[in-house]
Amino acid sequence: RTKMEGRNGYRFFHPEMQRMAEFRLSMEQELHRAIQGQEFTLHYQPQVDTEGRTVGLEALLRWQHPTMGTLGPDKYIGIAEETGLIVPLGRQILRMACGQLQIWKAQGFQGTMAVNISARQFRDPYFVKDVQDALAETGVDPGSLLLEITESVFLDNLEESIEKMEDLCATGIRFSVDDFGTGYSSLTYLKRLPLYEIKIDRSFTRDAVSNDFSRAIIRTIVTIAEHLQMTVIAEGVETDDQQKTLIELGCRRFQGYYTGRPVPADQIFAEQKKSDQ
Numbered sequence: 001r002t003k004m005e006g007r008n009g010y011r012f013f014h015p016e017m018q019r020m021a022e023f024r025l026s027m028e029q030e031l032h033r034a035i036q037g038q039e040f041t042l043h044y045q046p047q048v049d050t051e052g053r054t055v056g057l058e059a060l061l062r063w064q065h066p067t068m069g070t071l072g073p074d075k076y077i078g079i080a081e082e083t084g085l086i087v088p089l090g091r092q093i094l095r096m097a098c099g100q101l102q103i104w105k106a107q108g109f110q111g112t113m114a115v116n117i118s119a120r121q122f123r124d125p126y127f128v129k130d131v132q133d134a135l136a137e138t139g140v141d142p143g144s145l146l147l148e149i150t151e152s153v154f155l156d157n158l159e160e161s162i163e164k165m166e167d168l169c170a171t172g173i174r175f176s177v178d179d180f181g182t183g184y185s186s187l188t189y190l191k192r193l194p195l196y197e198i199k200i201d202r203s204f205t206r207d208a209v210s211n212d213f214s215r216a217i218i219r220t221i222v223t224i225a226e227h228l229q230m231t232v233i234a235e236g237v238e239t240d241d242q243q244k245t246l247i248e249l250g251c252r253r254f255q256g257y258y259t260g261r262p263v264p265a266d267q268i269f270a271e272q273k274k275s276d277q
């Protein structure tokens with residue numbers, strides 16, 4: 001008997017559908033076990049200014065799977081969302097990122113920590129409390145935390161999202177809009193949301209050197225951000241040429257393989273330490 005033939009005795013007719021359902025179910029059980037077993041860790045990627053100084057870090061989820069090695073989020077974050085497991089997982093992530101930030105703060109790091117928040121997590125009624133608990137338990141100053149949300153998060157329920165964001169902003173937490181320019185929302189909502197930062201999507205960075213249209217979009221984002229007194233950061237910067245082009249277009253913050261890949265906590269400041277000696 002397979003799992004899908006279980007209690008209510010039915011079976012999906014289409015074998016492909018059954019395989020998918022079985023995969024999802026086993027993935028859900030795996031995720032559940034991994035959350036309990038604390039198999040999730042964070043890698044950190046530097047965010048730099050024009051001088052190359054690390055002004056911030058983004059925490060990126062990794063699964064230290066017992067047999068499959070280190071797994072990036074793309075394969076399982078969707079299932080974690082749909083099953084609601086992103087809520088307890090998100091709590092772990094916030095605690096890990098804040099705990100690590102507090103260690104680096106004690107060592108003199110003055111930058112921010114950016115944590116990705118998914119829609120399901122943001123919509124959870126305990127989200128505001130979860131964030132506040134993570135800060136309180138780790139002693140992190142709310143002004144050092146940046147929550148990255150995508151356009152889809154607030155498109156769903158704008159009024160409620162604004163209210164939630166304002167509650168968090170009132171405590172000093174800041175918001176960044178991730179993958180900006182890839183969603184379907186209009187630019188006018190930017191004015192209504194308490195956003196601190198816009199992250200230019202990797203697709204525009206990738207084409208910045210060769211594509212006039214991508215350059216026009218980047219320039220537009222920079223101009224709008226200036227009007228609204230928001231910071232702009234470009235993601236996915238892989239080459240010196242891309243960074244130079246972005247600087248020409250008015251961008252002053254960068255994140256990408258060019259300045260540093262996401263790495264485990266003990267490796268992030270390794271190079272700087274070397275050059276300090």
Ligand code: C2E
Pocket residue numbers: 045059060061072073074077093115116117118148178179202235236237238255256257258262
């Ligand atoms: P994101 O937030 O847009 O993160 C940037 C992604 O681009 C990361 O992939 C990062 O490793 C990758 N990246 C950074 N620099 C470069 C570059 O120069 N070139 C290229 N090609 N890629 C670059 P990653 O770590 O696989 O994460 C993928 C997505 O999964 C993230 O996109 C984010 O939406 C989500 N995610 C990651 N960590 C978390 C988390 O803790 N919680 C939640 N809810 N979602 C997360």
Ligand code: MG
Pocket residue numbers: 058116148178
């Ligand atoms: Mg992000």
Ligand code: MG
Pocket residue numbers: 178179199235
């Ligand atoms: Mg992004």
Ligand code: MG
Pocket residue numbers: 179201202235
């Ligand atoms: Mg992206």
